[in-house]
Amino acid sequence: MTLYAVGEDDGASRFELLVDGKTAGTFTCPLADAMYAEGPKFTKTWPKITVGKDATVEVRSWVASARGDDFSRARVARVTFVPSSAKNPGVLVFPAGASMRTQRPGRPAGTRPVAPPPVSGEPRAGPRKADGTGKVTVSGELKQWHKITLTVDGPFAHERDNTPNPFTDYRLTVTFTHESGSPKYVVPGYFAADGKAADTSAESGTTWRAHLSPDKTGTWNYRVSFVKGKGVAVSDARGAAVANCDGKSGTFNVKPTDKTGRDLRSKGRLQYVGKHHLRFAGSGEYFLKCGADAPENFLAYSDFDGAFKNDGQNDQFIKTWRAHVRDWRKGDPTWRAGKGKGIIGAINYLASEGMNVFSFIPMNIGGDDRNVFPYITYRDRLNLDCSRLDQWEIVFAHGERMGMYLHLKTLETENELLLDRGDLGPQRKLYYRELIARFGHHLAMNWNLGEEINNASTAQKKSWAQYFHDNDPYRHLVVIHNGATHYDLLGKGSKVTGFSLQTNQTNFGRVHQRTLDYITRSAKAGKPWVVACDEPGDATHSLRPDNDAGQSHVDGR
Secondary structure (H helix, E strand, O other), rough: OOOEEEOOOOOOOEEEEEOOOOOEEEEEOOOEEEEOOOOOOEEEEEOOOOOOOOOOEEEEEEEEOOOOOOOOOEEEEEEEOOOOOOOOOOOOEOOOEEEEOOOOOOOOOOEEEOOOOOOOOOOOOOOOOOOOOEEEEEEEEEEEOEEEEEEEEEEEOOOOOOOOOOOOOOOEEEEEEEEEOOOOOEEEEOOOOOOHHHHOOEEEEEEEEEEEEOOOOEEEEEEEEEEEOOOOOHHOOEEEEEEOOOOEEEEEEOOOOOOOOHHHHOOOEOOOOOOOEEEEEOOOEEEOOOOOOOOOOOOEOOOOOOOHHHHHOOOHHEEOHHHHHHHHOOOOOOOOOOHHHHHHHHHHHHHHHHHOOEEOOOOOOOOOOOOOOOOOOOOOOOEEEEHHHHHHHEEEEEEEEOOOEEEEOOOOOOHHOOOOHHHOOOOHHHHHHHHHHHOEEEEEEEEEEEEHHHHHHHHHHHHHHHHHHHHHHOOOEEEEEEOOOOHHOOOOOOOOOOOEEEEOOOOOOOOHHHHHHHHHHHHOOOOOOOOEEEEEOOOOOOOOOOOOOOOHHHHHO
16 A cells, blocks of 8 residues: 655644554655655555455544644545555555545544536426527627626526536527727627526526627627537537527627726726736736735625525535625615625725735635535536526626726635546536636636645646636636646646745745745746735735734735
8 A cells, every 4th residue: 555645844744544443554744845745755655454355444644734723734645555466456546436534623524525426417407488589688888898798588498407408508609899800709608597696596597698898999799609419518519509599690889988996997907918917908007916815715605595505514604794794885786685785895895905806716615615616506516506606796796896806716625626537527617617608707807727736737737727718708817826836837838827826934934935936937938927925924824914913024025
């Protein structure tokens, strides 16, 4: 048996191998030079271990982090079993399609899925209604940089349908082209239930949508592509045309923006321009990001629709944002007759303190919180909750009006391989496509490939970045968070254009050194990265307040 441990730079964790409750070997992982490290010195092999039929094999660990909090982990990449008998060649690897039972300090024991749980193949359609007329409408403030919505009155569907599944078996794509010929945006669309799901909590309807945030004033042309077929949304299959919808075209006129001040619609889209800072396409200003990178479970909010609040998955972590209800202002958005004031007020509070960013993980299944995901249930991977996603959009749109950059962390280390075992398969493509379709029109944001990504291969990480590059019409910044160093993504061989840095010293002593490392390496590799130090202290302290500053004002400058 071979244990592949992961070394860390703030403690030498200890591991014990047990077979049927008896110790078969122990190993103390040496201290690493980096935050996470793998290799021969962090690997231990025990030969000639006897394992009987139906035996229980355990790996126990003791966290040796100097921090000693629940962000510390004694990590195991895998355990391999090589039969010693020539009659039984091959290697068994754990985890592989199994579950690892873990217990972390301060948290209840639970089962963390390694492979995606099965999703029902049975139809889940509710009562059927007539399909829409195929009518296309354009709505919103028809102004430069504002959100413009194209709506198709299309096929009737239910968010719980499987045959066909409205999220995987229909592909709505709208091509928007300025009258001058440039720019031209190919925008993915999505199923929007009754078109008012944020307020009605509707699960079914005939509304299908795509969003544009136009760069230029003047006349814009649109052309609708709407096809159906098994898996067409997550493949290159041609599909069959949706009658009365496919091929529709038209025009609309865009006027100048009337926004000023913090509202990002006064500045335009933030773009990667081949330098270490993003620049607003409208105003030409460069952007310095400064704000809150926590909590990761910002969207674990009691006023959002869905059963996540009582599904037995860390329900004790659900937030009310009650303290910020007082920060909500008359005229601010709500949904369902007054819900949402706490989280909208939280954004107002950040803006009042001069911040210009907030972050969130929209899918933390199997992770630290487990209450945030776009699906109808914790165990689903192919059917999305239309009303909850519309409610998220209300929050993000208010953030844009308040000058907020959206730091969207698609995944975290605990679930980086959850979708399609880390490959770019149908589950991952659907997840990415829906994020782009519903939220990609926002002006200031990044796609973070994952927080503390450790185990994905170089090929997998590159494929994730490539998907966003190929399918996000606005080419927002694509970043990744350490975890691993991700030096393998530097240069023109990947579509990553930035980095989200986490350090681990209470006195902030590594902030300058680590930030400069990525700035220098990326420039030498021929593609300067936009580097943000998003967790500048350690997991406990982050940015320290003035009443507990320590040496952070000196060492973190």
